[in-house]
Amino acid sequence: MAAPRAAKRAKLDRGAAPPQRGEDDYVLGNIVEIELCNFMTYDRLVCRPGPRLNLVVGPNGSGKSSLVCAIALGLAGDPNILGRASSVGAFVKRGEVAGHVKISLRGDTPDDMICITRKIDTKNKSEWLLNGATVPRKEVIDAIKKFNIQVNNLTQFLPQDRVSEFAKLSPIQLLEETEKAIGDPDLPVQHRQLVERSKELKALEVALKQKEQTLNNLKALNAQQEKDVERVRLRDNLLRKAELMKKKLPWLKFDMMRKEFREVIEEQEKIAKKKMEEAARIWEDSKGPIEELKKHRATYTSNIKKISKQVNENTTKRQKVMEDELQLNAELRAAFDDIDHLKKQEKSRQQRILKAKEDFAAAEKELKDLQPYELPRDEMAQLTEQIARVNVEIKNLKAERNGVESQLAREEERMRKCSDRLKEMESKNSKLLQRLRTTGADNITEAYYWVQENKKKFRREVYGPVLLEVNVQDKLHATYLENHVPNYIWKSFITQDASDRDYMARQMKKYGIPVLNYAGERIRTRPLNITPEMKQLGIYSRLDQEFNAPDAVKEVLISQAFLDDSYIGTDETHRRADEVSKIGISDFWTPDNHYRWSKSRYGGHISGFVDTVHPSRLFVSNLDVSDIENLQLQKEQHKKNIEGMNEAITKFRKKQRQLEDEEANILKQKEEIINTMRFEKKRREELQSRVDMRRRMLEDLFQEDDVESSTRKLVDQVAKLNDKRFQTMIKLKDLLTEAVALKWSHTEKHMASIELDAKIWEMEKGVKKFEKDANHAAREYEDRKRITQEHMRKLALAKQHAESIAMLTEDLNKEFDVMPRTIEELEAAIQDTESEANSMLFLNQNVLQEYQNRQREIESISNKLKDDKDQYEMCCSEIESVKGKWLPTLRTLVSKINDTFSRNFQEMAVAGEVSLDEHGLDFDHYGILIKVKFRQTSQLQVLSAHHQSGGERSVSTILYLVSLQDLTNCPFRVVDEINQGMDPINERKMFQQLVRAASQINTPQCFLLTPKLLPDLEYSGACSILNIMNGPWIEEPQ
Secondary structure (H helix, E strand, C coil), X not given: CCCCEECCCCCCCHHHCCCCCCCCCCCCCCEEEEEEEEECCEEEEEEEXXXXXXXXXXCCCCCHHHHHHHHHXXXXXXXXXXXXXXXXXXXXXXXXXXXXXXXXXECCCCCCEEEEEEEEECCCCEEEEECCEECXXXXXXXXXXXXXXXXXXXCCEECHHHHHHHHHCCHHXXXXXXXXXXXXXXXXXXXXXXXXXHHHHHHHHHHHHHHHHHHHHHHHHXXXXXXHHHHHHHHHHHHHHHHHHHHHXXXXXXXXXXXXXXXXXXXXXXXXXXXXXXXXXXXXXXXXXXXXXXXXXXXXXXXXXXXXXHHHHHHHHHHHHHHHHHHHHHHHHHXXXXXXXXXXXXXXXXXXXXXXXXXXXXXXXXXXXXXXXXXXXXXHHHHHHHHHHHHHHHHHHHHHHHHHHHHHHHHHHHHHHHHHHHHHHHHHHHHHHHHHHHCCCCCHHHHHHHHHHCHHHCCCCCECCHHHHCECCCHHHHHHHHHHXXXXXXXXXXXXXXXXXXXXXXXHCCCCCCEEECCCCCCCCCCCCXXXXXXXXXXXXEHHHCCECCXXXXXXXXXXXXXXXXXXXXXXXXXXXXXXXXXXXXXXXXXXXXXEEEECCCCCCEEEEEEECCCCCCCCCCCCHHHHHHHHHHHHHHHHHHHHHHHHHHHHHHHHHHHHHHHHHHHXXXXXXXXXXHHHHHHHHHHHHHHHHHHHHHHHHHHCCCHHHHHHHHHHHXXXXXXXXXXXXXXXXXXXXXXXXXXXXXXXXXXXXXXXXXXXXXXXXXXXXXXXXXXXXXXHHHHHHHHHHHHHHHHHHHHHHHHHHCCCCHHHHHHHHCCXXXXXXXXXXXXXXXXXXXXXXXXXXXXXXXXXXXXXXXXXXXXXXXXXXXXXXXXXXXXXXXXXXXXXXXXXXXXXXXXXXXXXXXXXXXXXXXXXXXXXXXXXXXXXXXXXXXXXXXXXEECCCCCCCHHHHHHHHHHHHHHCCCCCCCCEEEEXXXXXXXXXXXXXXXXXXXXXXXXXXXXXXXXXXXXXXXXCCCCCCCEEEEECCCCCCCCCCC
């Protein structure tokens, strides 16, 4: 049993650490710890791998591959991908019932761990735990997918038993595995879309050919049968003529019925109607005398009503006279009461005269005692002068405030222009941010605006993205700079404080944007010294001298990309490139190429690399950062000036309010004086009015009539009332006499009306007999009408029958006119026409139906053919659209893989290349070809088990995996015993490639399992050695 042992790991230099790594040098998703219990050869194991290259070394059978199996099964892998067993129960240590695997992945911070535990037993059952909580397997898979871990992808996870399978991968399978390994989810999806659409396109092509062939065949068959179709149509015309004649037959029968109806039925109805009208006339004539008597009775009735009305009017008048008499009696009693009241009122008038004299004397005394009021004219003049002075001060203050407000408006206009200029520059920043988005920084815009909104939360200035802080005047120099500096730096933010860096790193994690920290230690930049020898070779500058940026940004760029070691030359430098390396310059740029020279640490030989200068994609427009700073300073100064002017205007308004308050107080004092004067004047007027009023009251009391005159008036009134009562009684007597006469007349008229009613009754008995005769005649007429309606109904049915067979139209009437006009002739013509039609015989009775069916089928196929052609064009358009996105990206990806693979392969063997095998629209045949040669005399051949030895395939495989390092977005890669079968030279070169790749900034964590290592290998601090020792003599841990 192996004891828990921490991996040996050296701390990398701060300058070389990639921005996305934490302080512990781990990347999100790295394996931090592996714990095994009763798993394959292990009783218990706790292993802590390093963040970069982990060399798992141990003899065969010691348990190296068990570690690989544990990683695969612990991260939800299927046992079949390991090539060892098909069930998880086979991985439980022999003699044990159950075991478990626990994988700890690096989270957002060093203290944040994602712990995945898989418990297995010999019954092939698995239990999953995520951070100690039991969860379903799907939740574990979802957690792993967030880190882009693909244990079933041979480019990420290559166990020992499947090494040979990698070389057996067809180009098509290799392309699929590479697309999934790169981490761009759109590539495999677009590839599948293209494959499906290409299959649909081929199916549409076949369908179009089949439909066109079918359409031509149907047209040919119809052309052959056209003569038979004409004879069939002639026969159909004869049958149609017979049918038309059959349609006329019911119309002929209808015409006969209508003629009979008009000649017989209608005439009988007219006779019955004449008899009914004669009986009705006799009946009406018998009613005349009765009507005359009824008129006389109506006259009597009218006279009775008039007399009754006159009786009612007489009664009303008598009631009115009685009411008048009662009213006069009441007025008489009231007059006697007034006489008594006058006697009492005289005594009260004398008392009121005495009281009025006293009130008049008191009012005169109060008016005489009131002192006159004089207006304080001096005080009023002084107040008026103070109001004028305050108004002048307010006017001057408003003039000063208006001047300041004018200055404020001008200052605000200057600030607006400054802001507009800043916005214009911000739009340039937006263009640069958009360029960064197109190069892979999808969330750079959100990250930039987050930093702008939260600047106050940082202790020191934060710069970024770096692309926005750099200003290059020369476009060619901008191209050199963009090609030289790694892409991740351009999208990075730069902090100048450790706490700011930690805070930024946590926030930028969700945007996927790196954060670099500048500690403030200024790097000693070498001064630019262009010697005459350099000038002769065309060297005229150095890359760090050709751009402007804040000091922190420039220091980071120089330290990260070694800009002070890269020189700039001309076409002359390109022509004499070999001489440049001899004067000690190992990195320089010409208009078309980038030259780099390196010296081998082993043989001391010098290698040269020449790269094409790619056109600039980021520096599309130059932006002077100093202009932005100057504009921001101007904007701040304008803002301060505006604030100062606003404060001055506020002071002016405050002083103006004080002066206005003072003016209001003075006006209030002046108004109080005026109100006092008005009050005194009003008081004198009221007193004078009171004196005048009481004088008039006293005079009115003296002028009132005395009691004796009032009493005489009342006595005269009583005499008049008695005369009126007498007249009323006379009128009542006349009304009573009139009422008796009206009653006698009413009785006479009523008796005459009763006699007339008796005569009318006798005459109405005779009229009823005539009425009976008239009703009998009416019933006979109704019977004839019913007979007529019945015949009309039958006639309507005949017409309805005829219309059901054929509706009459103008064209049909014309055709009926040329046909026979009697039923017998028409029936004979129908029989002759049908006989002629039936005499035409055909071998194929359905020829016309078949012809018409084929014609409809031709139209249907033609429509479908048009739809298929439209769908074919739409499918072609979709393929071109998706292909325009997928193929350029794939070509770029394969080109980058080829550049790295070719460069690495030159160091290991003779030559090698990676190319994209394109097949036009057959996207399911696209693949990646790995071509290698290990001898100068041989040609490049596709990597396969038939052309290369096992060691050569291992070298090619590991170099292809190394080529994916910078392009793969995965947290770790596992390769099991890939160096088996290599010769020592290739194995040593391969190891150095792995060490160099592991030391790169963006390299993922790597596990390389091998039973042995060559002696005297060179290791870097990025390597961690995990020695596995197993056997019966291993001591148990205490």
